[in-house]
Amino acid sequence: MSDPRFDRFSDRRFFTSESVTEGHPDKICDQISDAVLDKILEQDPMARVACETAATTGLIVIMGEITTTASYQPAEIARDVVRRIGYDDSSKGFDANTCGILTSLHHQSPDIALGVDCALETRGNKVDAFDIGAGDQGMVFGFACDQTPELMPLPIALAHRLARRLTDVRKQGMVPYLRPDGKTQVTVEYEGDRPVRVDSVVVSSQHAEEIPIETIREDILREVIRPVLKEAPIQPDERTSYFVNPTGRFVIGGPNGDSGLTGRKIIVDTYGGFARHGGGAFSGKDPTKVDRSGAYIARYIAKNIVASGAARRCELQIAYAIGVAQPLSVLVNTHGTGVVADSELAEIVRRLFDLRPAAIIETLGLRRPLYSATAAYGHFGKEGLPWENTDRIGDIQAAL
DSSP, X not given: OOOGGGOTTOSEEEEEEEEEOTTSHHHHHHHHHHHHHHHHHHHOTTOEEEEEEEEETTEEXXXXXXXXXXXXXXXXXXXXHHHHHTOEEGGGTEXXXXXXXXXXXXXXXXXXXXXXHSOGGGTTSOOSTTOOOBSSOEEEEEEEXXXXXXXXXXXXXXXHHHXXXXXXXXXXXXXXXXXXXXXXEEEEEEETTEEEEEEEEEEEEEEOTTSOHHHHHHHHIIIIIHHHHHTSSSOEEEEEEEEESTTSOOOSOGGGTSOEETTOOHHHHTTTTSSOOOSOOOTTBOTTSHHHHHHHHHHHHHHHHHHTTSOSEEEEEEEEOBTOSSOSEEEEEOTTOOSSOHHHHHHHHHHHOOOSHHHHHHHHTOSSSOOGGGSSSOSSSOTTXXXXXXXXXXXXXXXX
């Protein structure tokens, strides 16, 4: 019998997604940038923030454009974040208490502010508070599908659960020799567009030097992998492969092992590659930046479409021009699972949802400090975030 992975006529296929823990160097930077944003929004909801962070051995650099009346200390915010993650001693490769921190922050460009403050459509004759322009050009994507209760693709959902569990067992002392840096990866086998089995699981975790690899593999399999997969919608089988620290050693981690940068894990942040991505990162950006707010409203709409029964799978694209309030285009793609034509769903979206940046901010309540919760383990599929609400199901069903 042929292996379906290599049979071009088979309807079976394999899809893989990865996640990283909060101690990964790129995620350290995302968390610092969003912690700065949240601290500012606590005091100044109208602030304009574009905060970037970089990290390397013994050094953090915080840079960007911030216009605000808030009082904040970016260096202390960064130290608090790194300490909470668990890098609190040089033996772990990075120390929040002794690392160097450089800052280079200045005001938002007045040329950008001009278009945000008043949209092109009403320039010189602003009609209402929603007539602000997009903070940049570009396109954003939102996605939802019925593979998990949270309406996320199964591979990225499982990868995030594994990464979070890896952090939990470290912080709770269940596997005390683990260190903050880590990665997970899950491959799911599909039959058509339906997941049918978990094919492989990869977990790599930074660890104390003296621990044998056999102990690490046994502990992670017992405390991390099995508890997560036990709760998965699809159970592993006898053919499922497990890879724990496959190089055999992961002592050097965090910024000591690899440099970090805000916005370098955009696929981990979204749908694990299962849907398209507009290219813009999220962390450190206030909601006038449609890279962030546009992606959030796109997820909100796609999730409500799937939750309403209008489609089993929905990808939504919205495109913007800098300084222009109304989107240039709205595209719905249900991959053939919709109960009506995709063009009809796109018209329904246009009628039901105000997609001007200021209206998005109002709809989702984005001028508040809620962003630190998004900076690790994904921006989507989490309870408590406003773009995860399914409160427009009735409106969509009525429109249909």
